[in-house]
Amino acid sequence: MTSRNTQRTVIIGVARSDAHAVANHLIAMRLREAGFLVVNLGVCTPLEEFAEALSAHPDAEAVLIGSLNGHAYEDLADLPALRAAGRLHCPVIVGGNLSVGSHKDGDERERLLRLGVDHILDDADQIPLLLDLLHAARVTPLTGV
Template structure:
């Protein structure tokens, strides 16, 4: 029994809370990202479409071995949907990276204004192209591997004390 729990720690890279912002019903990309993350050995809590910011933070605050919160927005209303992110992130004590990706503002002409405002709301990383998720997850993988090594060390010490 003890060996299987250690194997799970090695096999699993941590938990990612995933979903689509409150006013957005686009879910195809969300499901594809969830599949990709699971193949990368992350546990995924997929909240789906039209998820309020508070639900993201509530679930994140209760998730075990949380690595990141990924929020998609394709309708261009990310700023409005995440307006309460800073306050809710603080209230629920969510300290992992908040990553937002998709079409972040309305209109054909994009500028850095939305990015600056999202960072001001507490977003740690912004993905403007779907291909950027591979690099973002790569960085999370490095962080979670370090976390897994620490977890294994603590768990092994605990198991030795029990013996």
């Protein structure tokens, strides 16, 4: 068991209009197994609640938002406003099934990145690796990131 002071914290949840619970729980399990303190906000979580959770856990390394119903862009539309208000200042990672329908032309990724999403993942198994990279970058700041 990692000691309380050094345990790494992440905030996870599913986007506002999305009620898919299974992947959310699997990711929580996977991260807990890897030693993280996981603050899981669960399904149907508005961006505002992610921001509140980050205020309550200011040491959280990242906010991970799952979106499987194709409404990621609409559900995250408040991100620029929250960031402008000085909130949700940690890396925001989005993953899942990002656009409606099976046709994915990369446009959806572009739109989410423009909104201020920091990272987009296609595979939940990449999450620990990305968190480790972000963690390392935080401990030893890289230039030009």
